[in-house]
Amino acid sequence: MRFVGVDGCPTGWIAVAWNGSTSTTAHFLPSLGALCEVVPDAAVVAIDIPIVTPEAERPAEAALRSFLGPRRSSVFATPPKAAMNADDYASANRAARAATGKGISRQAWALVPKIREAMAWIPGAGIPVIEAHPEGCFATLLGAPASASKKTWAGMTQRRGALASVGFELSDVDETAGRAAQTDDLLDAAVTAWTAARFYRGEARSFPSEPNPLHDVIWA
Numbered sequence: 001m002r003f004v005g006v007d008g009c010p011t012g013w014i015a016v017a018w019n020g021s022t023s024t025t026a027h028f029l030p031s032l033g034a035l036c037e038v039v040p041d042a043a044v045v046a047i048d049i050p051i052v053t054p055e056a057e058r059p060a061e062a063a064l065r066s067f068l069g070p071r072r073s074s075v076f077a078t079p080p081k082a083a084m085n086a087d088d089y090a091s092a093n094r095a096a097r098a099a100t101g102k103g104i105s106r107q108a109w110a111l112v113p114k115i116r117e118a119m120a121w122i123p124g125a126g127i128p129v130i131e132a133h134p135e136g137c138f139a140t141l142l143g144a145p146a147s148a149s150k151k152t153w154a155g156m157t158q159r160r161g162a163l164a165s166v167g168f169e170l171s172d173v174d175e176t177a178g179r180a181a182q183t184d185d186l187l188d189a190a191v192t193a194w195t196a197a198r199f200y201r202g203e204a205r206s207f208p209s210e211p212n213p214l215h216d217v218i219w220a
Contacts, residue, residue: 003200004039005192006032006047007134007185008114014181015039016189020197022167026177026186032121045125046132046196048188049111049118050078052216056100060218063207064136067220071145074135076108084112130204132195134188136220138162140205141191150184159187166194195219 002017006029013029017039027038035045052058058078065072079092082099086092092112093103122129139145141162148155160170168190177186198204204219211217 001043002039002041003193003196004035004042004045005132005189005194005196006035006045006049007189007192008049008111009181009185011180013114014177014185014189016168016186016193017042018168018190018193018197020167022169024167024169024190024193026170026173026181026189028174028177028180032117032125036126042127044196044200045127045129046192046199046219047118047129048132048134048192049114051115051118051122051129051131052078053081053084053115053119054078054216055081057102058216060207060216063209064133064218064220067207068135068139068145071135071139075133076105076111077102078115079104079108079112083109084115128199130196130199130219131217132192132204132219133207134191136205136207136218137191137195140220141166141194150187156183156187159191163187163190163194168194 002019005016007014015027015029015035017025029035061075065075080096080100083092083096083104086095089109092109096104138159146155146158195204199219207218
């Protein structure tokens, strides 16, 4: 049994599978549909992508931003349902403004193809899939929001050290995964695998703090 964290990368997805103690593997996925072949013993998958299409602002995101403080800008607003089927950014922005009174960022629009892929994949995945936010996961692991951006050397070493402290060994990553992943992609996938294991054990932190399985929840 393994716990899987998944993060998007430029050419697909990066999955980190962890047995909950010391065994870690990393895999490149051209599509999410390849995950069950690559990790057939997955017990829970935690993915860093929105898996809901909200009508308006998500309470889960607002709660997570409050928790993250100086790292709050890492939480992009999920495009509302009205914008999800648009053909381009301008159309999506107009649709979002008409529906909610607010536009969407280009960063959020860039997530739309992966949101669509995840939402199409999840119903047939056959395993529990939760949404997890890496900066929230790292803040939980570290006991406070990370002190430096993950794009910096200091931020990378802080995050990798935190992962090593709970048993993640990331020095021997499969070459295909290593070439496909940016450094922060791999770190983010690993920490969401940590949250997948904690979710399985009933220990993960939820945003909002009293989750209802029928409602919008982000785990950390």
